[in-house]
Every structure is written in C-alpha cells, then in structure tokens.
Amino acid sequence: MDNPTSRRVYGTDHDDPNPGPRPGCTxxxxxxGPLDGQLLDVTGWTEEDRLEGAYLITEAGQYGEGGRADYAQRxxxxxxxDWHGDIP
Known part of the structure; x- marks a missing residue:
C-alpha cells in the first residue's frame, strides 16, 4: 500500500483527529466504489472470513443511508x- 498512514480507516468518525491506521493492526x-482508498481493519479475521468479503455500510453508495458496498479480496x-457493487 502507498503511504497507508495518510488514509482513513473505514468506520472511523469523521471528526476523529486520528482516522488513520493504528499500530499492530492489519x-x-x-x-x-464509494469507499475507494479507505482501509478496512481485518485484524483477527480468519482466512475464511477474508475470502467471504464484506458488505460495508456506506451513505455514499447507490442506495444512500443504510446501503452497503460489496467488497472482496482481489x-x-x-x-x-475490490468493489463489486452496491446493495440496499
């Protein structure tokens, strides 16, 4: 990853003074998609969990508030x- 310290971690508050990655996390x-460039904390996820991917809540996607973005390992x-689309 290019300079991950300058990136926002998915799920951090918009007013968080330190929205970047934390030491010791993966x-x-x-x-x-709508979350392009953000980092997803996968610390403690099993390989199986990672292979399943994630539906991440986002207000910036096609379905607005409460919608989810489908991301899966490349x-x-x-x-x-990679983003695979939005779902309600």
Missing part, C-alpha cells in the same frame, strides 16, 4: 479488496 485497501492480492 488492513486491506478498498479499491473502487485474487492473488489479499491486501486489496
């Missing part, structure tokens, strides 16, 4: 998760 970069690059 992150995946979200690529494309084949061959588990540190990057």
């Amino acid at each position: 992150y995946a970069e979200l690529v494309g 084949p061959g690059d588990p540190d990057r998760w």
Whole structure:
C-alpha cells in the first residue's frame, strides 16, 4: 500500500483527529466504489472470513443511508479488496 498512514480507516468518525491506521493492526485497501482508498481493519479475521468479503455500510453508495458496498479480496492480492457493487 502507498503511504497507508495518510488514509482513513473505514468506520472511523469523521471528526476523529486520528482516522488513520493504528499500530499492530492489519488492513486491506478498498479499491473502487464509494469507499475507494479507505482501509478496512481485518485484524483477527480468519482466512475464511477474508475470502467471504464484506458488505460495508456506506451513505455514499447507490442506495444512500443504510446501503452497503460489496467488497472482496482481489485474487492473488489479499491486501486489496475490490468493489463489486452496491446493495440496499
């Protein structure tokens, strides 16, 4: 990842004075879609959990408040998760 310290971690508050990554945590970069460039904290996730991907709540997606963005590991690059669309 390019300079992950300058990136926002998914789920941090917008007024958080330190929305970037924390030491000792493991992150995946979200690529494309409404959460592009954010980091997802996958610390403690099993390999199976990571392979399942995640539906992440976002107000910035196609369905607005309460909608979710579908992200899954990029084949061959588990540190990057690609967007596969939005769901209500």
